Each structure stands twice: as structure tokens, then as C-alpha cells.
Amino acid sequence: MPRAAGGMEGRVAERLRGALGPLGFEVHAFKVGWYNAILQPGFHLPYSDDTLAFVVLSTPSMFDKALKPFVNKERLKIIRDPVDQCVSHHLSRVKEKFPDQKVDVIFDYEILPSRKPKFLAQTAAHVAGAAYYYQRKDVKLDPWEKKKIYGVCIHPKYGGWFAIRGLLLFPDIQDGRYRDIIEVKERYSEEQKAYFATPPAERFQLLGLTQEAQRGTFH
Structure with a gap:
């Protein structure tokens, strides 16, 4: 999966790694569109395709670098899972490093009212290039039958x-600068960019088409 390019993404990633790396966390960038493109709509993240996101991993060193110091300091405040509280504490503090930016945090244990997870963690790690998500379809000789x-x-x-x-x-x-990660032969025109940035229901008007054409000609 290609990585996002551009100065803003690089600066954000550097700041995140500077804050979380010493604590035993990794951050890997991806575009929401990469994630949504391979999932059913019911699992889509409710953001535009070009929204910048980072998946956060804990590595083996997190136990000593983040968890034990957190428990020693916050022992009397721990009322649920210590790891979840530790992660929540550090990711919430990261938001303070971006006072001029809106930062949304979704934790791996959060679920929707439908009981679905708020995001599919392994899929996010895969599209970000953080880890490879091996699935049953990757096994050439399937030995499990109906299991x-x-x-x-x-x-x-x-x-x-x-x-x-x-x-x-x-x-x-x-x-959208990630599109220029390689030397390209041709780019979208400004008109084409505007078309794809417009909600589908409003695109016919941009092309000079009527609602009748939408209903009768296009399927």
C-alpha cells in the first residue's frame, strides 16, 4: 500500500512518533479512503476519503516504557483495565500537541450501538502497511473445511x-498530495477534481444532465 506524501502528513507523523515512540508505541499513516474501499458500508469510517489517519500499535517495550510507569503513578485511579487506561491516557495527551487541529481518537475496545466495533483494527493495520493481515483466502491449501x-x-x-x-x-x-507519490503522466483536471469532490446526487448538474437522464439513462 503506498504511503501518503506531503509536508503536513510528514510533520504530523514526526510529532506523533516523537510523543509516542519513546513509550513503546508505533504510528502508521493511511487515508480513510484506503480503509473504506475494502470494507462493506456498514464498517466505513464516517470521514471523507482523503482524511489523514494513523493506526497506533503497542510494541513489546510498551509494558516497561508506558504501562508500569503509568500504574505506579496512577495506581489509585485505575478502576478498569490498566492497559486500556494507559493507552487512553497517552493518546488523549497526544491531542494536546495539536492545539490548532481537530484530533479524533477511536480505541480498539470501542463499539457502536449495533455492537459492531467502531473500526476493524486488523484491516486498519493492513492498509497502513503496519502489519500484514493474513486471512483464510491467503491459504492456498485450506485444511479447515467448514470450520x-x-x-x-x-x-x-x-x-x-x-x-x-x-x-x-x-x-x-x-x-490529496499522496496521489503524486510517483512521477505521473497525467492528472485530473480542476473540473474533474471538483466533480469527484461533489456528492453523487449533485454531480449530474455539473455535467449539465437532468434528473430524467439520471433515472432513465444511467443505471
Whole structure:
């Protein structure tokens, strides 16, 4: 999966890694559109495709660098899972480093009223290039027959010894410069950019088409 390019993404990533890296966390950038493109609508993140996001992983060193210091300091305030509280504490503090930006945080344990997870952690890690999400379809000789088999994410450095903890989303950063990550032969015109940035229901008017054409000619 290609990585997002551009000065803003680079500055945000550098600031995040500076804050979370020493605590044993990794952050990996992706565009919401990459994630939504491979999932059913019911699992889509409710952001525009060009929204910048980061998946946050905890590595083995997080236990010593973040969790134990947090427990020692906040022992009397821990009322639920210590790891969840530790992650929540540090990701919430990251927001303070971006006073001029809106930052949304989604944690791996959060669910919707429908009981679905707010995001599919392994899919997010996969599209960000943080870990490879191996699924049943990746196995050429399937030995499980009718058994239900779940996929697993493998990290290039830590194998299965890591965890996906959450997402950081920057709704105000919707940067399309990742499209120029290679030398391109042709780009969208400004008119074409405007067309694809317009909600589908309003696109016919941009092309000079009537609602009758929409209903009768296009399917």
C-alpha cells in the first residue's frame, strides 16, 4: 500500500512518533479512503476519503516504557483495565500537541450501538502497511473445511507480539498530495477534481444532465 506524501502528513507523523515512540508505541499513516474501499458500508469510517489517519500499535517495550510507569503513578485511579487506561491516557495527551487541529481518537475496545466495533483494527493495520493481515483466502491449501477461521496480523519486526490499540484521525487534514507519490503522466483536471469532490446526487448538474437522464439513462 503506498504511503501518503506531503509536508503536513510528514510533520504530523514526526510529532506523533516523537510523543509516542519513546513509550513503546508505533504510528502508521493511511487515508480513510484506503480503509473504506475494502470494507462493506456498514464498517466505513464516517470521514471523507482523503482524511489523514494513523493506526497506533503497542510494541513489546510498551509494558516497561508506558504501562508500569503509568500504574505506579496512577495506581489509585485505575478502576478498569490498566492497559486500556494507559493507552487512553497517552493518546488523549497526544491531542494536546495539536492545539490548532481537530484530533479524533477511536480505541480498539470501542463499539457502536449495533455492537459492531467502531473500526476493524486488523484491516486498519493492513492498509497502513503496519502489519500484514493474513486471512483464510491467503491459504492456498485450506485444511479447515467448514470450520470458522479468523485472520491474524503479522508485524514485520514483532510477528504476533504486538497489539493494535487505536486510531488517531485528523478530519481537518484532507490532503490529496499522496496521489503524486510517483512521477505521473497525467492528472485530473480542476473540473474533474471538483466533480469527484461533489456528492453523487449533485454531480449530474455539473455535467449539465437532468434528473430524467439520471433515472432513465444511467443505471
